[in-house]
Amino acid sequence: MTQATETHTSRSTAATFTGLKCKECGSEYEAKAIHVCENCFGPLEVAYDYAQIRRTVTRESIQAGPNSIWRYRSFLPVDSESPIDVGTGMTPLLQANRLARRLGIKRLFIKNDAVNMPTLSFKDRVVSVALTRARELGFSTVSCASTGNLANSTAAIAAHAGLDCCVFIPSDLEAGKVLGTLIYSPTVMAVHGNYDQVNRLCSEVANTHGWGFVNINLRPYYSEGSKTLGYEVAEQLGWQLPDHIVAPLASGSLFTKIYKGFQEFVKVGLVDEKPVRFSGAQAEGCSPIAKAFEEGRDFIQPVKPNTIAKSIAIGNPADGVYALDIARKTNGNIESVNDQEIIEGIKLLAETEGIFTETAGGTTIAVLKSWSKRANQPR
Numbered sequence: 546m547t548q549a550t551e552t553h554t555s556r557s558t559a560a561t562f563t564g565l566k567c568k569e570c571g572s573e574y575e576a577k578a579i580h581v582c583e584n585c586f587g588p589l590e591v592a593y594d595y596a597q598i599r600r601t602v603t604r605e606s607i608q609a610g611p612n613s614i615w616r617y618r619s620f621l622p623v624d625s626e627s628p629i630d631v632g633t634g635m636t637p638l639l640q641a642n643r644l645a646r647r648l649g650i651k652r653l654f655i656k657n658d659a660v661n662m663p664t665l666s667f668k669d670r671v672v673s674v675a676l677t678r679a680r681e682l683g684f685s686t687v688s689c690a691s692t693g694n695l696a697n698s699t700a701a702i703a704a705h706a707g708l709d710c711c712v713f714i715p716s717d718l719e720a721g722k723v724l725g726t727l728i729y730s731p732t733v734m735a736v737h738g739n740y741d742q743v744n745r746l747c748s749e750v751a752n753t754h755g756w757g758f759v760n761i762n763l764r765p766y767y768s769e770g771s772k773t774l775g776y777e778v779a780e781q782l783g784w785q786l787p788d789h790i791v792a793p794l795a796s797g798s799l800f801t802k803i804y805k806g807f808q809e810f811v812k813v814g815l816v817d818e819k820p821v822r823f824s825g826a827q828a829e830g831c832s833p834i835a836k837a838f839e840e841g842r843d844f845i846q847p848v849k850p851n852t853i854a855k856s857i858a859i860g861n862p863a864d865g866v867y868a869l870d871i872a873r874k875t876n877g878n879i880e881s882v883n884d885q886e887i888i889e890g891i892k893l894l895a896e897t898e899g900i901f902t903e904t905a906g907g908t909t910i911a912v913l914k915s916w917s918k919r920a921n922q923p924r
């Protein structure tokens with residue numbers, strides 16, 4: 546099997562990231578394939594030299610970059626002058642007037658990652674970054690634990706980059722999602738169990754084969770890819786932040802990274818500071834973060850998922866407590882909707898805007914709809 550043979554720790558002068566830092570205790574580490582703090586078991590996050598970014602990055606320099614997430618390369622944890630660019634990102638931000646009217650919302654935009662490249666989901670962002678970093682770290686086999694979309698994306702982008710790929714999925718995934726992975730000919734391990742069990746298995750396997758698991762030992766790099774959705778929203782709104790973000794929550798990573806992305810843009814002077822409310826959507830059959838929010842708890846009680854929204858069915862969300870904190874301190878809200886409402890959400894978005902998403906999109910629209918029923922205002 547393949548092994549990570551070399552570990553680059555020296556960086557090109559273009560690199561702006563300085564290493565990894567524990568989100569809990571602040572311990573610092575080299576930018577290797579590690580994700581847990583040795584001192585306190587907290588999650589590791591990528592740290593940057595923002596003074597350098599502030600000196601070198603402007604709106605114009607970003608706009609002169611590629612029409613993909615790599616226009617934000619200075620904010621991403623890669624050394625390479627030639628990242629894996631399969632056209633990921635810069636998806637449309639559509640003003641959704643017909644849907645807004647139906648919901649009684651004044652101005653509403655849809656960030657349509659259902660047309661992301663190459664596998665039509667948000668996951669292409671995180672995987673493009675994770676595999677670029679995996680290649681830099683010397684991995685020749687990449688892997689993941691997935692609820693479907695991540696497996697599709699990892700298999701596709703690994704194929705493009707010529708990396709070997711082995712994905713682990715729950716054996717009861719939708720056939721369409723499984724086909725969307727198999728077509729790229731990775732090794733697929735279908736595990737009897739739910740995503741959380743698959744993930745636990747992978748955590749044990751991760752350090753035995755010398756593979757790069759995008760959402761385990763490469764998780765600090767992987768999750769940074771989510772920031773690009775936030776950067777794009779700010780750029781597409783004409784370099785300003787929105788009033789309110791509503792996003793689907795699985796592990797809570799996307800949600801927390803949009804927040805981090807906005808803060809970074811403010812910090813380096815690309816946008817003006819402004820309070821942004823952060824609200825989240827979950828499926829009732831897997832809503833540990835929404836439940837903790839509702840009950841005023843600051844810890845997450847893991848659940849066994851039972852919902853059609855499989856792409857966001859994570860019962861033990863790694864970034865759940867951070868998502869809770871952000872929703873609370875920005876005066877946002879986190880709510881759940883049932884499977885019937887999710888189906889209606891998918892239909893409503895399709896009928897009003899011509900956008901046909903999978904269940905995560907339906908969940909988000911259904912939560913918006915339930916708020917609009919309560920006088921257009923989340924509490």
Ligand SMILES: *Cc1c(COP(=O)(O)O)cnc(C)c1O
Pocket residue numbers: 666667668694695771793794795796797798799800856857905906
């Ligand atoms: C993975 C995923 C999300 C968000 O997942 P997080 O783990 O919270 O980052 C949202 N929507 C879709 C379609 C996804 O596949």
